[in-house]
Amino acid sequence: MGVPSQITAAALGVDYAALAPLLILFVGAIVSVLIETVLPHHRRRPVQLAVTLAVVVLALAAVIVRATTGAADVVVLAGAISVDAPSLFLWGTLLALAIPSVLLLADRSIEPGGVFLPDPEALAAARDRVGALAGGGSDTGRPGAGGSRGGTGSGDGGPAPEMHTEVFPFVLFALLGMLAFCAANDLITMFVALEVLSLPLYLLCGLARRRRLLSQESAVKYFLLGAFASAFFIYGVALLYGYAGSVRLSDIAAAAAGPLRSDTLLFGGLALIVVGLMFKASVGPFHTWTPDVYQGAPTAVTAFMAACTKVAAFGAILRVFTVAFGTTALEWRGVLWAVAIASMVIGTVLGITQTDLKRMVAYSSVAHAGFLLIGCLAITPAGLSGTLFYLLAYGFTTIAILGLVSLVRGGDGEAGHLSGYAGLAQRSPVVAASLSFCLLALAGVPLTSGFTAKFAVFSAGLADGMAPLVIVGLVCSAIAAFFYLRVIVLMYFSDPAPDGPTVSLPGPMTTVAITLGVAVTLLLGVLPTAALEWAGAGTFLG
Amino acid sequence: MSPTNYLLLSALLFAIGTVGVLVRRNAIVVFMCVELMLNATNLSLVTFSRINGNLDGQVMALFVIVVAAAEVVVGLSIIMAIFRTRRTASVDDANLLKY
Numbered sequence A: 001m002g003v004p005s006q007i008t009a010a011a012l013g014v015d016y017a018a019l020a021p022l023l024i025l026f027v028g029a030i031v032s033v034l035i036e037t038v039l040p041h042h043r044r045r046p047v048q049l050a051v052t053l054a055v056v057v058l059a060l061a062a063v064i065v066r067a068t069t070g071a072a073d074v075v076v077l078a079g080a081i082s083v084d085a086p087s088l089f090l091w092g093t094l095l096a097l098a099i100p101s102v103l104l105l106a107d108r109s110i111e112p113g114g115v116f117l118p119d120p121e122a123l124a125a126a127r128d129r130v131g132a133l134a135g136g137g138s139d140t141g142r143p144g145a146g147g148s149r150g151g152t153g154s155g156d157g158g159p160a161p162e163m164h165t166e167v168f169p170f171v172l173f174a175l176l177g178m179l180a181f182c183a184a185n186d187l188i189t190m191f192v193a194l195e196v197l198s199l200p201l202y203l204l205c206g207l208a209r210r211r212r213l214l215s216q217e218s219a220v221k222y223f224l225l226g227a228f229a230s231a232f233f234i235y236g237v238a239l240l241y242g243y244a245g246s247v248r249l250s251d252i253a254a255a256a257a258g259p260l261r262s263d264t265l266l267f268g269g270l271a272l273i274v275v276g277l278m279f280k281a282s283v284g285p286f287h288t289w290t291p292d293v294y295q296g297a298p299t300a301v302t303a304f305m306a307a308c309t310k311v312a313a314f315g316a317i318l319r320v321f322t323v324a325f326g327t328t329a330l331e332w333r334g335v336l337w338a339v340a341i342a343s344m345v346i347g348t349v350l351g352i353t354q355t356d357l358k359r360m361v362a363y364s365s366v367a368h369a370g371f372l373l374i375g376c377l378a379i380t381p382a383g384l385s386g387t388l389f390y391l392l393a394y395g396f397t398t399i400a401i402l403g404l405v406s407l408v409r410g411g412d413g414e415a416g417h418l419s420g421y422a423g424l425a426q427r428s429p430v431v432a433a434s435l436s437f438c439l440l441a442l443a444g445v446p447l448t449s450g451f452t453a454k455f456a457v458f459s460a461g462l463a464d465g466m467a468p469l470v471i472v473g474l475v476c477s478a479i480a481a482f483f484y485l486r487v488i489v490l491m492y493f494s495d496p497a498p499d500g501p502t503v504s505l506p507g508p509m510t511t512v513a514i515t516l517g518v519a520v521t522l523l524l525g526v527l528p529t530a531a532l533e534w535a536g537a538g539t540f541l542g
Numbered sequence B: 001m002s003p004t005n006y007l008l009l010s011a012l013l014f015a016i017g018t019v020g021v022l023v024r025r026n027a028i029v030v031f032m033c034v035e036l037m038l039n040a041t042n043l044s045l046v047t048f049s050r051i052n053g054n055l056d057g058q059v060m061a062l063f064v065i066v067v068a069a070a071e072v073v074v075g076l077s078i079i080m081a082i083f084r085t086r087r088t089a090s091v092d093d094a095n096l097l098k099y
Helices: A016-038 A041-069 A085-106 A120-130 A167-183 A187-205 A212-244 A249-257 A263-280 A289-296 A299-324 A329-352 A357-377 A381-405 A429-443 A449-463 A467-493 A508-526 A529-535 B004-023 B027-052 B056-086
Strands: A074-076 A081-083 A408-410
Touching: A016 A041, A016 A074, A016 A081, A016 A167, A041 A085, A041 A167, A081 A085, A081 A167, A085 A167, A085 A299, A085 A381, A085 A508, A085 A529, A167 A187, A167 A299, A187 A212, A187 A263, A187 A299, A187 B056, A212 A249, A212 A263, A212 A289, A212 B004, A212 B027, A212 B056, A249 A299, A263 A299, A263 A329, A289 A299, A289 A357, A299 A357, A299 A381, A329 A357, A329 A467, A357 A381, A357 A449, A357 A467, A381 A429, A381 A449, A381 A508, A381 A529, A429 A449, A429 A467, A429 A508, A449 A467, A449 A508, B004 B027, B027 B056
Parallel strands: none
Antiparallel strands: A074 A081
């Protein structure tokens, strides 16, 4: 945006080729909404799944074509979106992570009918209205604490209940928001993108079929805290607008380098924006929603959210720090040191005390956010490429772990509790081995992607004079290794409880998603060169 | 009147909204306080637009209004859903997920 005199025809000319991934997703999301209204209920799922996957793959192809043909970096839409090398890497990462996420969301083999079934009561009421069935599934009372086991899973002769296919347009819109968020070149675009990515996620969290109360509670918590954090973000935007007279990132940097203005507005605005961004990235003291939402949301949604939101949020953090505040870094970096240390310590210490695997993954993500922040604070090309690589590696590992978690099931849904993992290696050696491998990757053991990623980020931090921060990071990694290894020891060296949870046989879609996650984790650990080169292909364009 | 007064008013409204989010228990009231924070921001944006002498701030205020409307749709539907299963909209009662 600019004052009218600055808007020339050239600035408004839209570079469709550069924007192709965003446009494909946008059109795809709208088509997906239309399918939802036009097609009959029982035909929607296969069509929605095919459309969603096709849209994501097409967008990914567009990103890869642009990255490999070496098109010049451009700022499009009158400075709103910057299509540069980091943007392309982040877009590629997000879309690549979306494919296994969508497969996990669509799977119906683990839970009959899929994770997103309508409320059993509403279903029963609908059946009563139709009068097609007598007594099928209507025997559930009001759901008690801890969720109800509806009568939906039984083959009671009626038509099998169909999943909520609304999840597919939600995922596409959330992805669109994420892509726009990490490429946004001015703060108001960033704010709108933040909301476009958040609103579908709030709804997705509340759609679980089992343990409905937990799921809805997580949605309410995520929504209220998320709205609170975005209010801080937009107030920060207002202050920075007052400071610079523009919300374009490069204009803020130019204003900061120019004649003296109110530091209160600049740093007040930065602080408030950082609160909003750190909240989305679940960093340090702004992480309070993370464990509850990770645990309460359906596991497939947790996988999508954990992997993709982190990528988008850290992409935006990198861009804001580098482009808008790179020149004033000396003045604010100290405060963010404290945030990074808080994040690493909170994630590690509270992670040790967890007894639920999904909550443990959540606290581990808080610790990882601290490590990622080290890379963001090193405002150097090495810090940039290290952080980008870390995001790619972390995303695939997290999706694989959460996919594996969804396979271990007790009497009423996922086992979750760590005691359910005792002796898992005897029940299912493959699942236990894959889970161990991914946990080792999170711990940062060599030959996994986690080691390469941590090495890249820590060495960038060290080179930029942040030795104390890196030492805290190393100590925290060592402590965090304890709670990852504890799960592995539990799986291999204890006896399974006789009435313990069983391991479901995954359907093809979950199998593909998990295999993809594990394979990328291994590949990035053994042969990281290509990905590291792509991550370091260029820097931000203001 | 100096435009600074409007900035102070906006900061005050934002602070009231923040305190409201922190102390109120009913999810709807908490949400209303968030809306108050967003509207305080709008006042800031419009005032800064006047001080800076360009229109960007007013345009941004319109964006914020639209986003706030979308947020109301999603927020109220989530609060409705939890109210239906729990028969209460108190955020203190939603306490199954902890530790």
